[in-house]
Amino acid sequence: MLPHVLVLGGTTEARELATALAGRPGTRVTTSLAGRVRRPGEVPGDLRVGGFGGAEGLAAWLRERRVDAVADATHPFAGTITANAARAAAATGVPLVVLRRPGWRPGPGDRWHPVPSLAAAADLLPRLGRRVFLTTGRLGLAAFAHLTEPHFVIRSVEPPEPPLPAHTDILLARGPFTVADETALLRDHRIDVLVTKDSGGAATSAKLTAARDLALPVVVVQRPPLPAGVTPAADVPSALHALDALARP
Numbered sequence: 321m322l323p324h325v326l327v328l329g330g331t332t333e334a335r336e337l338a339t340a341l342a343g344r345p346g347t348r349v350t351t352s353l354a355g356r357v358r359r360p361g362e363v364p365g366d367l368r369v370g371g372f373g374g375a376e377g378l379a380a381w382l383r384e385r386r387v388d389a390v391a392d393a394t395h396p397f398a399g400t401i402t403a404n405a406a407r408a409a410a411a412t413g414v415p416l417v418v419l420r421r422p423g424w425r426p427g428p429g430d431r432w433h434p435v436p437s438l439a440a441a442a443d444l445l446p447r448l449g450r451r452v453f454l455t456t457g458r459l460g461l462a463a464f465a466h467l468t469e470p471h472f473v474i475r476s477v478e479p480p481e482p483p484l485p486a487h488t489d490i491l492l493a494r495g496p497f498t499v500a501d502e503t504a505l506l507r508d509h510r511i512d513v514l515v516t517k518d519s520g521g522a523a524t525s526a527k528l529t530a531a532r533d534l535a536l537p538v539v540v541v542q543r544p545p546l547p548a549g550v551t552p553a554a555d556v557p558s559a560l561h562a563l564d565a566l567a568r569p
């Protein structure tokens with residue numbers, strides 16, 4: 321039995337995991353959100369919102385709330401909270417399961433340019449195109465703000481904040497997106513290069529298929545590395561399986 325599981329959330333998988341755990345008799349699940357999104361939607365079980373105050377704050381929270389296991393189901397690019405979860409788990413002895421959807425892999429016909437950071441993506445862009453579809457999310461856009469030549473079409477769920485590049489159109493939209501819609505968007509905006517994070521998953525992968533079909537180059541920002549020694553579960557059933565294994569005496 322794991323009477324109290326803390327799910328570090330902010331993803332679809334976190335919500336699915338919390339739903340599965342909340343349906344188990346004798347298990348209490350608390351989902352933690354950073355508080356970046358104004359209306360996060362229904363969350364099963366208990367909800368807490370806001371930072372813990374670093375790894376030490378998280379460790380204190382785990383002790384005070386008598387947490388039996390932590391499931392880190394945060395986004396692959398939320399590297400700080402993932403590192404903090406690993407440190408807090410090590411400090412308290414509370415077991416940790418990391419749920420991380422696999423990254424995307426290029427296929428035949430793809431013209432991908434992997435880069436280690438948003439700054440590296442910005443460095444590369446002027447050599448690849450003049451009309452950019454930027455889908456890396458609303459945070460971190462300052463890395464592109466100094467680029468005055470290319471025209472940017474920026475898509476995000478909530479409005480991005482300045483500084484932004486000089487020539488920018490904003491599209492507010494939340495996935496999932498279809499290949500037909502993504503192809504139409506790339507054509508309508510005369511896009512000649514796509515920038516994405518390697519988020520993985522199906523909800524936002526249609527743009528990659530559309531870019532391949534149109535033979536467009538794609539700048540792919542690579543994920544931050546997982547903490548040493550962490551072997552992630554790739555999907556919700558695997559994470560539940562790993563939690564079950566912890567619960568066995």
Ligand code: NAP
Nearest residue numbers: 329330352353354371372373374394395397398399400401
């Ligand atoms: P981050 O850089 O790894 O975390 C920055 C700080 O935010 C952490 O140190 C922590 O503050 C707080 N935090 C992050 N996730 C939290 C959570 N689930 N519960 C409580 N506090 C949390 O994270 P981020 O990239 O800003 O992402 C924030 C949240 O948005 C994550 O939960 C993630 O799952 C979600 N998200 C991120 C992306 C992305 O591209 N980065 C995309 C979609 C969703 P303290 O140190 O004070 O504890």
